[in-house]
Amino acid sequence: xxxxxxxxxxxxxxxxxxxxxxxxxxxxxxxxxxxxxxxxxxxxxxxxxxxxxxxxxxxxxxxxxxxxxxxxxxxxxxxxxxxxxxxxxxxxxxxxxxxxxxxxxxxxxxxxxxxxxxxxxxxxxxxxxxxxxxxxxxxxxxxxxxxxxxxxxxxxxxxxxxxxxxxxxxxxxxxxxxxxxxxxxxxxxxxxxxxxxxxxxxxxxxxxxxxxxxxxxxxxxxxxxxxxxxxxxxxxxxxxxxxxxxxxxxxxxxxxxxxxxxxxxxxxxxxxxxxxxxxxxxxxxxxxxxxxxxxxxxxxxxxxxxxxxxxxxxxxxxxxxxxxxxxxxxxxxxxxxxxxxxxxxxxxxxxxxxxxxxxxxxxxxxxxxxxxxxxxxxxxxxxxxxxxxxxxxxxxxxxxxxxxxxxxxxxxxxxxxxxxxxxxxxxxxxxxxxxxxxxxxxxxxxxxxxxxxxxxxxxxxxxxxxxxxxxxxxxxxx
Amino acid sequence: xxxxxxxxxxxxxxxxxxxxxxxxxxxxxxxxxxxxxxxxxxxxxxxxxxxxxxxxxxxxxxxxxxxxxxxxxxxxxxxxxxxxxxxxxxxxxxxxxxxxxxxxxxxxxxxxxxxxxxxxxxxx
Numbered sequence: 001x002x003x004x005x006x007x008x009x010x011x012x013x014x015x016x017x018x019x020x021x022x023x024x025x026x027x028x029x030x031x032x033x034x035x036x037x038x039x040x041x042x043x044x045x046x047x048x049x050x051x052x053x054x055x056x057x058x059x060x061x062x063x064x065x066x067x068x069x070x071x072x073x074x075x076x077x078x079x080x081x082x083x084x085x086x087x088x089x090x091x092x093x094x095x096x097x098x099x100x101x102x103x104x105x106x107x108x109x110x111x112x113x114x115x116x117x118x119x120x121x122x123x124x125x126x127x128x129x130x131x132x133x134x135x136x137x138x139x140x141x142x143x144x145x146x147x148x149x150x151x152x153x154x155x156x157x158x159x160x161x162x163x164x165x166x167x168x169x170x171x172x173x174x175x176x177x178x179x180x181x182x183x184x185x186x187x188x189x190x191x192x193x194x195x196x197x198x199x200x201x202x203x204x205x206x207x208x209x210x211x212x213x214x215x216x217x218x219x220x221x222x223x224x225x226x227x228x229x230x231x232x233x234x235x236x237x238x239x240x241x242x243x244x245x246x247x248x249x250x251x252x253x254x255x256x257x258x259x260x261x262x263x264x265x266x267x268x269x270x271x272x273x274x275x276x277x278x279x280x281x282x283x284x285x286x287x288x289x290x291x292x293x294x295x296x297x298x299x300x301x302x303x304x305x306x307x308x309x310x311x312x313x314x315x316x317x318x319x320x321x322x323x324x325x326x327x328x329x330x331x332x333x334x335x336x337x338x339x340x341x342x343x344x345x346x347x348x349x350x351x352x353x354x355x356x357x358x359x360x361x362x363x364x365x366x367x368x369x370x371x372x373x374x375x376x377x378x379x380x381x382x383x384x385x386x387x388x389x390x391x392x393x394x395x396x397x398x399x400x401x402x403x404x405x406x407x408x409x410x411x412x413x414x415x416x417x418x419x420x421x422x423x424x425x426x427x428x429x430x431x432x433x434x435x436x437x438x439x440x441x442x443x444x445x446x447x448x449x450x451x452x453x454x455x456x457x458x459x460x461x462x463x464x465x466x467x468x469x470x471x472x473x474x475x476x477x478x
Numbered sequence: 479x480x481x482x483x484x485x486x487x488x489x490x491x492x493x494x495x496x497x498x499x500x501x502x503x504x505x506x507x508x509x510x511x512x513x514x515x516x517x518x519x520x521x522x523x524x525x526x527x528x529x530x531x532x533x534x535x536x537x538x539x540x541x542x543x544x545x546x547x548x549x550x551x552x553x554x555x556x557x558x559x560x561x562x563x564x565x566x567x568x569x570x571x572x573x574x575x576x577x578x579x580x581x582x583x584x585x586x587x588x589x590x591x592x593x594x595x596x597x598x599x600x601x602x
Contacts, residue, residue, distance in 0.1 A: 065565075066564055066565045066568055069565075069568055069569075069573075073568060073572045073573055074520070075573070076573060076575075076576040076577045076579075076580050076581075077520060077543075077547075077576060077580055079580070079581055079584070080524070080580045080581060080583065080584035081520060081523060081524050083584060084523075084524045084525075084526065084527040084584065085523045085524060085526045085527065088527060088530060089530065205562050205565070209561065209562055213561055216561055216562050216563075216564055216565045217557065217558050217559050217561060217564040217565075218553075218554040218555070218557040218558050218564030218565070218567055218568055219554070219558050219564070224509075224512070224513075224555070224558060225505070225509035225512050228512040228513060228515075228516045228551075229505065229512065231516055232501070232515070232516055232519055232520075235519075235520045236519060236520065236523055239523060257588065258584075258585050258588040259585065261580070261581040261584045261585070262581035262582070262584075262585065264581075265577060265580070265581045266577075266581075269573075269577055276569070395494075398494075398523060398526060399490060399491065399494045402490050402526045402529050403487065403490040403491055403494075404487055405487055405491070433505060433506060433509070434509065435504065435505035435506075435509045435512050436505040436506060437505075440501060440505070441501075441502065441505065443498070444497075444498040444499070444501045444502050445498070445502070447494050447495065447497075447498035448495060448498050448499065451491045451494060451495050454491070455491070
């Protein structure tokens, strides 16, 4: 309870700091567009790395072994991939059209109908993804902090909602960067400590080689098609996550992109150490009979308890940082979608910053309600949330932005198709063939729809239209 | 519309459609071909940048990426059986090796960012 109380006090301080510096929509939704590569890279990685990495990842290693790593193996590639495929184009459009959010960019390029669909997709996906973080907070509370899951979920989400509602992404970016630094250091320390407790990396691997060799093959216990589908989903999916794309809006100039992949990749690699370190060590400790867990998600808490109270506290802080930094972006994006993009797509004046603050609180409350009621494991919830955005937004942000012929109708149809296919297939995930990931299947079908409708439509020059003066002035916060 | 944009107009939808249909086909019918798609699709996504700028060293960087990914994925398939070798291959070749190289490749090719770009399709 002391940790949660301190957390709320810190959140109040950040909220106060952010509220004093947030005077316009540009400050609230795009952190004033004054950040450099280091700040955006570390904060962006913190937003990207959720509690899924700290709790779900090691748990998944316990059952899937090296096969679970295919979710994170694309990490060295994704920083450059994001900048090459999407970042450069987004930065150019942000400079040219003064848009503040990914959905606003969709509106600028593809018109109002696409902006409306995009806003609905982002709002729904952000609430669902926020629920994953609330679920993780519940696990955190029960496992690390000794409080009820609901109490922990409410406290963590309340703290995040507080500073995001008050200070928008001015406060969110600062908090994310601090949290990212904490997460990177703690992840490395915990991974090293866990491996040391298992007798060192060589001893841990030798134990697994002797007792559970199936975990150590290149695909672990995961069928290779499924592992490769995970690789593709989490590699290409980085191009479609709105909280990833949002970071390009914070940069002060496109020149900052040059160093961004290095910062993103370095920070991400440090944070992912916990997945491999705690996963290998935990599996070895269980094989040795020194540890036992009832569910995969209990592995990280169990390893931390074995290490001692200091590790429990550090892990609790890291998981809190992870889930709060990710939640901050989702809350802000959902608020923007509900109060700016949806009204703008209907031809109305976008809502004020005050309206966005109210929407932030509402989205936070909805995420807590959804998250604490879910029975699915954090790993599966995380994959599902990522897949939804991949299915709906990947074709639009890659093919759509790069191909001049793409029309607004095609973009709207593609987003609708991707989201619908992903949701439909998620309901039957257990019956799908191993290589068929709902998110990838949705994105594939949506890509085909995007191309077919664009080719069948009239010229895009009269379809997407330029950003209107109204858009630009609202984007500037005037 | 300049020549580069014209080429992109034809190549982007064609390549995207092949990859999208290819994924559905391999996932449902020919899962043995998924490694090919796993090597092609990420590099094809990186190659979207070629619609904006096309210096030779950027093309060379993407070719190098593709060669590395093919090697890494082929090695993974060979190391699929249980044993520390599989995990070591993943950690060394697919994760640690490109950790510094890929961001460096981006930075090195970013220098040519000021070369003439293709026209943007958005009105000013």
